[in-house]
Amino acid sequence: QVQLVESGGGLVQPGESLRLSCAASGSILRLNSMAYYRQAPGKQRELVARITNVATINYVDSVKGRFTISRDNAKNTVYLQMNSLKPEDTAVYYCNARWFNEEYWGQGTQVTVSS
Numbered sequence: 001q002v003q004l005v006e007s008g009g010g011l012v013q014p015g016e017s018l019r020l021s022c023a024a025s026g027s028i029l030r031l032n033s034m035a036y037y038r039q040a041p042g043k044q045r046e047l048v049a050r051i052t053n054v055a056t057i058n059y060v061d062s063v064k065g066r067f068t069i070s071r072d073n074a075k076n077t078v079y080l081q082m083n084s085l086k087p088e089d090t091a092v093y094y095c096n097a098r099w100f101n102e103e104y105w106g107q108g109t110q111v112t113v114s115s
Helices: none
Strands: 004-007 010-012 016-025 032-038 046-052 055-059 067-072 077-082 091-099 102-105 110-113
Touching: 004 055, 004 091, 016 032, 016 091, 032 077, 046 067, 046 077, 046 102, 055 067
Parallel strands: 010 110
Antiparallel strands: 004 016, 016 077, 032 046, 032 091, 046 055, 067 077, 091 102, 091 110
């Protein structure tokens, strides 16, 4: 069992930055991957960024060059640095962890980008 606790969401203006954090119970090194998904009102949940246990990273095209996912193994925490935020980035962001055929989710954190 893996518990994920998220923090860092909030209300920002377009062009500003936020950093999301996802703290996992236990070592994240044992996990196959960790990721952030997001879900906007009326839309399906989509993968934003994923980092694997061998540090392979992928992003959805709409955030490439603006978002950066990273991990601190000593703190069992994954971060999503979000720069140059746009109104279309507004969504609930969920942390995700995978361990073989098991999948775990955080509680979600709201990110709102509005002037």
